[in-house]
Amino acid sequence: MRLSSSSNEEVTRYSPQTSDNDKRVVVAPATTQTKIKLSIQNVNAWFGKKHAVKGVSLEVKENSVTAFIGPSGCGKTTLLRCINRMHEMTPNAKAEGRVILDGVDVYDKSSDPAMVKRRIGMVFQKPNPFPTMSIHDNVAAGLKLNGIRDKKLINEVVEQSLKGAALWDEVRNDLHMPGMGLSGGQQQRLCLARALAMQPEILLMDEPTSALDPIASSKIEDLVQQLKEHLTIIIVTHNMQQAARVSEQTAFMYLGELIEYNPTRDIFKNPQKELTEKYISGRFG
Amino acid sequence: MTSGSVHINTDIKKKVSSFLVGSNKNRRFGDKLFHGLVFGTAAYTLFIIVIVVFSVGAGSIKIFSQEGFIGFVTGTAWNAVEGRESYGALPYIIGTLMSSGIALLIGVPMSMGVAYFLVEMAPSRVSGPLSFIIELLAAVPSIIYGLWALFVFRFLIKDWIETPLYNTLGSYIPFFNQAPFGLDVFTAGIVLAIMIIPIVSSISRDVMKAVPDSQREAAYSLGATRWETSRMAVFPYGKSGLLGASILGFGRAVGETMLVTLIIGNAIGPSAIPTTLFSQSQTLSSLIANEFNEASSDLQLSALIGLGAVLLIITMIINIGARIMVSRMVKVSPGGRE
Amino acid sequence: MSSSNNPSSRKEKSSGERPSKAGNNFRQTFQEISIKHASRRRITNKIVSIIAIVFVIGAIIPLASILFEVIKNGVAVLSVQFLTQPPGAIGSDAGGIGPAIQGTLITVGLASLIGAPIGVLSGVYLSEFATTSSVKGPKQRAISFFANTIRLFNDVLTGLPSIVIGIVGYVAIVLALNSFSVWAGAFALSIIMIPIVSRVSEETLKLVPNSLREAGYSLGISKTKITLFIVLKNAKDGVLTGVILAISRIAGETAPLIMTILGTSLFFTSLTGPVDALPLRIWRLASQPYESAHGFGWGAALVLILIILALSASIRLIARGKGIRVRTETI
Numbered sequence: 001m002r003l004s005s006s007s008n009e010e011v012t013r014y015s016p017q018t019s020d021n022d023k024r025v026v027v028a029p030a031t032t033q034t035k036i037k038l039s040i041q042n043v044n045a046w047f048g049k050k051h052a053v054k055g056v057s058l059e060v061k062e063n064s065v066t067a068f069i070g071p072s073g074c075g076k077t078t079l080l081r082c083i084n085r086m087h088e089m090t091p092n093a094k095a096e097g098r099v100i101l102d103g104v105d106v107y108d109k110s111s112d113p114a115m116v117k118r119r120i121g122m123v124f125q126k127p128n129p130f131p132t133m134s135i136h137d138n139v140a141a142g143l144k145l146n147g148i149r150d151k152k153l154i155n156e157v158v159e160q161s162l163k164g165a166a167l168w169d170e171v172r173n174d175l176h177m178p179g180m181g182l183s184g185g186q187q188q189r190l191c192l193a194r195a196l197a198m199q200p201e202i203l204l205m206d207e208p209t210s211a212l213d214p215i216a217s218s219k220i221e222d223l224v225q226q227l228k229e230h231l232t233i234i235i236v237t238h239n240m241q242q243a244a245r246v247s248e249q250t251a252f253m254y255l256g257e258l259i260e261y262n263p264t265r266d267i268f269k270n271p272q273k274e275l276t277e278k279y280i281s282g283r284f285g
Numbered sequence: 286m287t288s289g290s291v292h293i294n295t296d297i298k299k300k301v302s303s304f305l306v307g308s309n310k311n312r313r314f315g316d317k318l319f320h321g322l323v324f325g326t327a328a329y330t331l332f333i334i335v336i337v338v339f340s341v342g343a344g345s346i347k348i349f350s351q352e353g354f355i356g357f358v359t360g361t362a363w364n365a366v367e368g369r370e371s372y373g374a375l376p377y378i379i380g381t382l383m384s385s386g387i388a389l390l391i392g393v394p395m396s397m398g399v400a401y402f403l404v405e406m407a408p409s410r411v412s413g414p415l416s417f418i419i420e421l422l423a424a425v426p427s428i429i430y431g432l433w434a435l436f437v438f439r440f441l442i443k444d445w446i447e448t449p450l451y452n453t454l455g456s457y458i459p460f461f462n463q464a465p466f467g468l469d470v471f472t473a474g475i476v477l478a479i480m481i482i483p484i485v486s487s488i489s490r491d492v493m494k495a496v497p498d499s500q501r502e503a504a505y506s507l508g509a510t511r512w513e514t515s516r517m518a519v520f521p522y523g524k525s526g527l528l529g530a531s532i533l534g535f536g537r538a539v540g541e542t543m544l545v546t547l548i549i550g551n552a553i554g555p556s557a558i559p560t561t562l563f564s565q566s567q568t569l570s571s572l573i574a575n576e577f578n579e580a581s582s583d584l585q586l587s588a589l590i591g592l593g594a595v596l597l598i599i600t601m602i603i604n605i606g607a608r609i610m611v612s613r614m615v616k617v618s619p620g621g622r623e
Numbered sequence: 624m625s626s627s628n629n630p631s632s633r634k635e636k637s638s639g640e641r642p643s644k645a646g647n648n649f650r651q652t653f654q655e656i657s658i659k660h661a662s663r664r665r666i667t668n669k670i671v672s673i674i675a676i677v678f679v680i681g682a683i684i685p686l687a688s689i690l691f692e693v694i695k696n697g698v699a700v701l702s703v704q705f706l707t708q709p710p711g712a713i714g715s716d717a718g719g720i721g722p723a724i725q726g727t728l729i730t731v732g733l734a735s736l737i738g739a740p741i742g743v744l745s746g747v748y749l750s751e752f753a754t755t756s757s758v759k760g761p762k763q764r765a766i767s768f769f770a771n772t773i774r775l776f777n778d779v780l781t782g783l784p785s786i787v788i789g790i791v792g793y794v795a796i797v798l799a800l801n802s803f804s805v806w807a808g809a810f811a812l813s814i815i816m817i818p819i820v821s822r823v824s825e826e827t828l829k830l831v832p833n834s835l836r837e838a839g840y841s842l843g844i845s846k847t848k849i850t851l852f853i854v855l856k857n858a859k860d861g862v863l864t865g866v867i868l869a870i871s872r873i874a875g876e877t878a879p880l881i882m883t884i885l886g887t888s889l890f891f892t893s894l895t896g897p898v899d900a901l902p903l904r905i906w907r908l909a910s911q912p913y914e915s916a917h918g919f920g921w922g923a924a925l926v927l928i929l930i931i932l933a934l935s936a937s938i939r940l941i942a943r944g945k946g947i948r949v950r951t952e953t954i
Contacts, residue, residue, distance in 0.1 A: 142844065328773075428902045432905060604778070
């Protein structure tokens with residue numbers, strides 16, 4: 001039921017029509033079945049002397065879910081953080097290579113790191129709502145702190161984002177309550193809503209369920225399935241079943257290198273590389 | 286469970302996106318401005334240091350050119366009579382070091398005792414309130430210590446400690462051979478000791494707490510008593526930190542002005558060199574405070590600022606040494622982020 | 624006890640040739656010795672514990688005595704007239720300490736207006752900008768060298784004797800304006816305040832989890848706004864306690880005021896003229912040979928101590944239950 005219902009892709013053609021799209025080169029015309037949303041080209045990343053990501057290249061289709069899997073320390077989270085230039089925020093960290101979003105390199109001199117982050121949203125491993133803010137303010141934080149003052153618009157976005165994160169029904173009467181008062185799973189969905197409020201085109205999820213119990217995790221997984229109609233999702237996970245359940249494409253990484261990148265079904269049923277097979281069958285990691 | 290697919294209103298989406306793309310130039314400018322502002326406030330510290338060095342230097346240049354630095358530091362005269370003006374800092378350097386030395390000799394063992402009690406002996410329902418009391422002790426301004434010492438404590442010191450010492454040892458040991466008056470270098474030392482107990486004991490407590498429990502357990506497992514454990518495992522491990530705490534307390538005592546001014550007896554000139562424990566004396570800072578507003582000539586004012594320069598140099602050496610030792614042991618700031 | 628058994632059995636093994644009877648004898652004597660020794664060690668331990676307790680009591684008694692004397696002698700002179708009137712003729716028991724209370728509030732207030740923002744923002748720089756990750760290489764090294772220099776100089780300023788800071792205020796401001804003034808006093812007190820506030824702010828800000836900054840960045844929020852509305856807002860209680868702590872520290876300072884605001888028996892006239900202050904008034908009163916002056920001194924001490932205790936209490940109130948620990952004793 002989960003794995004790629006290709007009919008969806010044809011029906012809901014979603015394209016980000018923002019005012020600066022004149023800059024972009026539209027790669028895929030409407031006739032092709034799926035558009036390449038993001039292209040990672042020869043990305044290398046370091047922490048100090050440690051070479052964490054080694055020359056990884058891969059392409060991500062629009063409105064799809066791509067999973068990065070691999071043992072701890074294989075560089076999957078680092079690669080994810082290179083996509084929205086979050087890697088740069090870490091002291092002593094360095095990244096090289098190209099990450100093409102809709103035809104424009106996010107590392108280009110002309111692109112603004114903050115703009116990149118607004119277009120590529122992120123959900124972190126541990127829920128991190130802003131402790132001083134209410135539920136409403138948490139979701140609205142990105143809009144307000146980026147200068148949007150239109151109360152009506154903000155309220156609409158908050159409601160829509162909370163609905164998008166399947167949290168609206170649970171909190172609609174407690175919007176003024178502190179975000180920290182929610183349960184772990186609710187906090188993580190609050191963070192998801194916070195990211196959705198920025199209307200991102202791509203959503204990066206860094207092991208979003210690793211701190212949650214199974215029920216809360218499955219809610220997040222359901223959401224991933226629903227959200228991909230509207231945006232492109234890349235999810236890092238150390239849970240292979242999760243990757244198999246939610247993703248269409250899977251990238252297996254090991255020691256900083258991309259070992260195999262194929263449709264999820266193939267990775268799990270018919271891996272091309274011996275290393276992948278070993279990992280899938282649980283013989284290491 | 287969630288039902289159906291998520292609806293996204295593309296109208297809202299367009300509005301938000303177009304806004305977010307717009308607001309950029311201002312943001313970068315604002316960031317630069319803020320960065321400049323916080324950088325400026327940090328650099329203000331450098332500015333202050335420059336002002337301190339300049340003020341003390343410019344203020345004391347007259348006396349140093351008249352007496353020479355060495356001459357000033359080794360001179361003992363303090364003569365403000367016009368035409369025969371002559372100033373030397375030696376008696377007050379000695380007075381400062383002696384009163385602070387007494388404070389160190391009394392205050393440090395007491396502080397170590399308090400820290401030992403807090404870390405190794407007291408259950409938390411005792412150590413909490415006791416820490417609070419020590420915080421209070423630190424919050425009392427030194428002028429109030431001075432007031433209390435002048436009107437209350439000095440009589441107790443004179444009757445209960447100084448006079449018995451004088452009566453029993455005075456005729457044998459010259460160091461005790463002066464009829465005590467209560468306003469002298471010994472009283473000043475004791476009150477300074479009380480004043481430095483909070484800082485020395487609380488840093489020592491932090492140093493002792495920073496000693497890993499594994500060190501203690503190792504000693505306990507050999508059957509060591511609490512005291513032996515501290516002697517074998519805690520003190521050696523925290524040596525430099527405890528030394529640093531003591532030196533920091535010494536620095537406090539050296540720089541203290543007001544309470545000393547009230548109880549040290551305010552001797553001037555060669556007679557300010559303490560020859561016995563119960564001599565009237567004077568410290569660098571107390572003389573500055575006493576004479577600053579009554580200075581009759583520019584040279585006298587410059588001599589007072591010269592005392593400040595000497596004091597500045599002494600405390601700089603003491604403090605930097607102490608900070609290095611403490612920070613080597615206890616990471617003063619919790620540095621790490623999540 | 625177990626400690627004394629172990630060595631004895633080891634000793635026995637090493638002298639394995641001996642007949643077992645002799646070995647038993649040896650063990651017996653060893654145990655006797657170690658029991659005797661153990662009791663001596665226990666006594667040493669007891670003595671040390673008793674000394675420590677005596678020292679603790681010795682440290683508490685002065686505080687109790689100070690508070691007792693200040694309250695007993697201070698309450699005796701307390702009255703509306705005492706709190707609001709200017710001092711009467713020297714030696715008389717008329718008048719009060721009105722100008723001193725007013726002067727302390729004005730001078731300390733002005734010093735805080737200068738010192739608190741500079742101190743907080745300097746702490747923000749050291750915590751949020753000095754470890755900036757957007758620059759690498761030599762520039763990064765230059766920045767961290769600068770930051771460490773600032774931290775060291777802040778420490779140096781903290782350790783500066785307050786009388787020296789008074790000299791600085793005198794030379795830099797009093798001589799420049801050609802008058803003892805509130806400005807000079809506030810400037811001198813702000814020099815004491817800034818390093819304290821800067822250090823507490825830096826430490827508090829560093830405790831804000833980095834995940835919150837990352838969440839902010841991931842929303843494309845500018846660094847300025849992340850710093851002000853996310854990081855600083857999260858740390859505001861800790862920063863506030865640092866500011867109050869610094870205020871309570873400068874409220875009791877006397878030495879720098881001698882050569883900056885001078886002290887006067889008149890009420891405040893202008894920021895460029897002299898003014899009185901509580902600690903200064905206590906000092907002057909204590910130095911006079913009159914009983915009535917001493918009584919007034921105790922009264923002024925009571926008012927000063929109440930102000931400082933109120934500030935300390937507000938620190939505790941803010942910090943309570945929030946895991947904020949400001950090291951009030953060591954600053």
